Amino acid sequence: MNTNKLQIEIEKIQHTRKARRMERILERKKGVSDVSVSTSGVIVMKWDADQTNQSSIIESIEKLGLNIVNVENYNDHVDKKEDSHNTHSGLRVLGENTELYFAVFSGVCWVTGFVLSFFSSIDESIATTLFIIGAAFGGVFTFITAGQDLLRGKFEIDFLMLFAAIGAAVLGKWGESALLLFLFSLGHALEHYAMRRARKSISALSDLAPPVALVKRNGELTQVHIEQLELGDIIVVKPNTKIAADGVVTNGTSPVNQAAITGESVPVDKRPSTNWQSQNEVKKLLSEHRVFAGTMNGSGVLEIKVLKRAKDSTLSRLITLVKEAETQKSPTQHLTDRFEKYYVPSVLVTVMLLMLAFLVINETFEQSFYRAMSVLIAASPCALAISTPSAVLAGIARSARQGVLIKGGRPLEDLGGIGAIAFDKTGTLTEGRPTLTHAIPFGAITKAHLLKIAVAVEALSDHPLAAAIVEAGQQELGGIDIPEAQNLKALTARGIQANWEGSLIHIGNRRLFEELTGKKVPQEIDLKMAELETGGHTAMIVHQDEEYMGIISVMDIARPEVVATLATLKKMGLKRMVMLTGDNQKVADAIAKDIGITDPMGSLLPEDKVNAIEQLKQQEGSVAMVGDGVNDAPAMAKSTVGIAMGAAGSDVALETADIALMADKLDNLPFAIGLSRKAKQIIKQNLVISLGMVALLVPLTIMGTIAIGPAVVGHEGSTLIVVMNALRLLRYEL
Ligand SMILES: Nc1ncnc2c1ncn2[C@@H]1O[C@H](COP(=O)(O)OP(=O)(O)OP(=O)(O)O)[C@@H](O)[C@H]1O
Numbered sequence: 001m002n003t004n005k006l007q008i009e010i011e012k013i014q015h016t017r018k019a020r021r022m023e024r025i026l027e028r029k030k031g032v033s034d035v036s037v038s039t040s041g042v043i044v045m046k047w048d049a050d051q052t053n054q055s056s057i058i059e060s061i062e063k064l065g066l067n068i069v070n071v072e073n074y075n076d077h078v079d080k081k082e083d084s085h086n087t088h089s090g091l092r093v094l095g096e097n098t099e100l101y102f103a104v105f106s107g108v109c110w111v112t113g114f115v116l117s118f119f120s121s122i123d124e125s126i127a128t129t130l131f132i133i134g135a136a137f138g139g140v141f142t143f144i145t146a147g148q149d150l151l152r153g154k155f156e157i158d159f160l161m162l163f164a165a166i167g168a169a170v171l172g173k174w175g176e177s178a179l180l181l182f183l184f185s186l187g188h189a190l191e192h193y194a195m196r197r198a199r200k201s202i203s204a205l206s207d208l209a210p211p212v213a214l215v216k217r218n219g220e221l222t223q224v225h226i227e228q229l230e231l232g233d234i235i236v237v238k239p240n241t242k243i244a245a246d247g248v249v250t251n252g253t254s255p256v257n258q259a260a261i262t263g264e265s266v267p268v269d270k271r272p273s274t275n276w277q278s279q280n281e282v283k284k285l286l287s288e289h290r291v292f293a294g295t296m297n298g299s300g301v302l303e304i305k306v307l308k309r310a311k312d313s314t315l316s317r318l319i320t321l322v323k324e325a326e327t328q329k330s331p332t333q334h335l336t337d338r339f340e341k342y343y344v345p346s347v348l349v350t351v352m353l354l355m356l357a358f359l360v361i362n363e364t365f366e367q368s369f370y371r372a373m374s375v376l377i378a379a380s381p382c383a384l385a386i387s388t389p390s391a392v393l394a395g396i397a398r399s400a401r402q403g404v405l406i407k408g409g410r411p412l413e414d415l416g417g418i419g420a421i422a423f424d425k426t427g428t429l430t431e432g433r434p435t436l437t438h439a440i441p442f443g444a445i446t447k448a449h450l451l452k453i454a455v456a457v458e459a460l461s462d463h464p465l466a467a468a469i470v471e472a473g474q475q476e477l478g479g480i481d482i483p484e485a486q487n488l489k490a491l492t493a494r495g496i497q498a499n500w501e502g503s504l505i506h507i508g509n510r511r512l513f514e515e516l517t518g519k520k521v522p523q524e525i526d527l528k529m530a531e532l533e534t535g536g537h538t539a540m541i542v543h544q545d546e547e548y549m550g551i552i553s554v555m556d557i558a559r560p561e562v563v564a565t566l567a568t569l570k571k572m573g574l575k576r577m578v579m580l581t582g583d584n585q586k587v588a589d590a591i592a593k594d595i596g597i598t599d600p601m602g603s604l605l606p607e608d609k610v611n612a613i614e615q616l617k618q619q620e621g622s623v624a625m626v627g628d629g630v631n632d633a634p635a636m637a638k639s640t641v642g643i644a645m646g647a648a649g650s651d652v653a654l655e656t657a658d659i660a661l662m663a664d665k666l667d668n669l670p671f672a673i674g675l676s677r678k679a680k681q682i683i684k685q686n687l688v689i690s691l692g693m694v695a696l697l698v699p700l701t702i703m704g705t706i707a708i709g710p711a712v713v714g715h716e717g718s719t720l721i722v723v724m725n726a727l728r729l730l731r732y733e734l
């Protein structure tokens with residue numbers, strides 16, 4: 001089976017009955033299965049590439065009198081990116097592993113022929129025939145690939161191999177020719193087999209989402225294909241079944257295992273959101289209210305309002321990004337590509353010259369040709385070519401399983417070599433949910449008045465600090481009516497300004513008032529603030545017209561896992577852990593001391609954060625920046641590797657980061673760094689193995705110490721070792 005998935009948008013179908021009929025008709029087509037036609041005009045189906053093809057399917061749909069609007073082939077761009085050796089699907093009579101079976105059969109022919117050739121009583125032609133059959137089975141895939149490459153104007157290893165085999169055959173050395181093609185095809189079949197294994201663990205992601213969902217419409221439960229779910233639909237998720245869509249919990253409580261998306265092994269308790277009817281965005285929801293398609297419901301029944309279409313779900317985005325990531329070349333790969341560009345032609349020239357050796361030294365053309373072929377095989381950069389991509393593929397596949405999306409070889413390699421790591425404070429190192437701790441009025445002002453002003457003004461702000469002040473302030477004031485403020489102006493990294501009851505209010509930090517008044521803030525205020533800040537409280541001044549009214553302070557606590565995470569990073573040898581924040585330096589120092597940050601940098605303007613990253617890069621070579629990917633995006637973009645946390649809930653973070661921690665936690669950071677280091681190390685080992693083998697084999701073949709057989713064994717052996725070495729990453733644990 002070679003299953004593909006196809007989604008076709010057509011014009012709306014008027015009746016459900018008609019849609020069902022379409023389904024039945026299409027289902028009857030050979031190679032097509034699991035057809036679902038929605039009245040909204042979406043056809044989804046699976047089709048087997050061995051039995052039918054896309055254009056034939058589209059033709060049959062058009063024959064039904066339907067107008068096709070759009071066609072989306074889920075496997076399309078994956079298939080195209082499969083390596084060229086994998087494209088001859090026409091010959092896959094025995095399934096995916098046909099090449100391997102052919103190689104084994106070719107080997108059997110060769111061994112039998114080889115054994116028979118020792119018996120003088122048996123006619124030589126029998127052994128020769130076996131060799132020829134062996135060569136045919138061993139060479140057919142090589143022949144096709146070489147042909148395809150040639151048509152595309154490319155000289156690749158398959159062509160060289162075929163050339164060598166034909167050369168040997170021309171010289172009457174059928175045994176050698178068969179051996180060569182056998183070993184070559186065996187090596188490459190095993191290599192593809194291994195690579196496919198790594199790729200499978202990526203495509204396993206696609207199987208996470210259940211194909212159907214139970215939807216509640218007009219009080220009735222019906223089963224629909226997930227592509228037919230509409231935004232706002234309420235789906236019912238039974239205990240221990242998979243959740244079919246991204247959405248908000250509207251009813252029921254249940255623990256949900258989100259490991260598939262976020263890598264968290266502990267289930268997250270979900271409960272209904274109180275205002276689910278007005279909730280329209282997954283990213284604004286608290287983790288206890290939102291659910292993701294592909295995650296596993298626990299013991300309770302959940303009702304969920306669908307907030308994303310199947311094709312836009314976090315899981316779908318993740319799958320697309322992982323598949324894209326696989327094709328992003330790493331720095332080492334660019335390097336080896338460039339190396340190969342000069343290397344391959346020079347090998348060819350050398351081989352040409354070696355063929356002419358008989359003109360200079362005393363040997364036959366046959367001997368010269370034979371030596372040249374051995375050198376050609378020995379020097380072929382097969383192992384080199386696969387050494388980095390295989391590691392990148394395995395690394396990305398492994399991390400995806402852990403809830404870490406690494407977008408390609410570059411971030412994978414870069415993260416393994418970072419000299420320092422910088423964190424955004426609010427929401428990354430801290431919970432990002434500050435609480436009000438103090439309200440200190442000055443002089444004759446009452447606490448209630450101070451809070452009233454603060455609540456009225458901050459109610460207009462969407463800064464995380466504001467929410468804390470409003471919520472706690474209102475509670476303390478006991479639901480009294482507070483006149484509304486107007487004309488809010490957010491003063492970035494300073495505070496806010498608004499009109500209230502005919503006066504002008506400012507709330508913010510020292511910078512704001514220094515700029516406003518041109519003077520330092522009064523000493524007693526400064527001292528009081530400093531006292532709070534030393535204790536880790538973020539203090540803000542409330543100012544009405546010309547008067548300082550008081551100080552309010554909030555506190556944001558560190559995330560529970562941060563201490564352990566930073567300790568692990570330290571143990572892993574990361575010396576500089578930097579915290580970047582717009583908050584006061586003293587607050588930064590206080591938090592840093594508690595959690596193990598080495599370089600707290602406070603009172604930063606947004607552009608200062610970017611400069612700080614720039615500076616760190618100069619000092620440490622490369623630096624990773626961890627943040628939420630939204631308001632620290634510029635700093636992340638400037639860093640060597642931008643790491644976004646909580647990416648499962650935020651499309652922006654998922655798109656902009658180089659590496660995304662899907663869970664809203666830092667837990668996986670050491671894992672990601674460890675995996676990247678391992679990948680870097682494996683890539684290095686692979687380069688040594690592949691180049692070392694070439695360095696060993698080339699002189700030996702030139703001197704004639706070893707013949708073509710051992711050269712092929714060495715060559716293919718190193719290729720396999722390199723791939724197997726890379727696949728170790730699939731089993732990586734911190
Ligand atoms: N709405 C507001 N009300 C009062 N003060 C504010 C407000 N917005 C910002 N400030 C003041 O400006 C400072 C810097 O704010 P900024 O938004 O740059 O950083 P942050 O989001 O608090 O922290 P981080 O940089 O760690 O995310 C705050 O610490 C606070 O003193």
Ligand SMILES: [Zn+2]
Nearest residue numbers: 157382716719
């Ligand atoms: Zn090879």
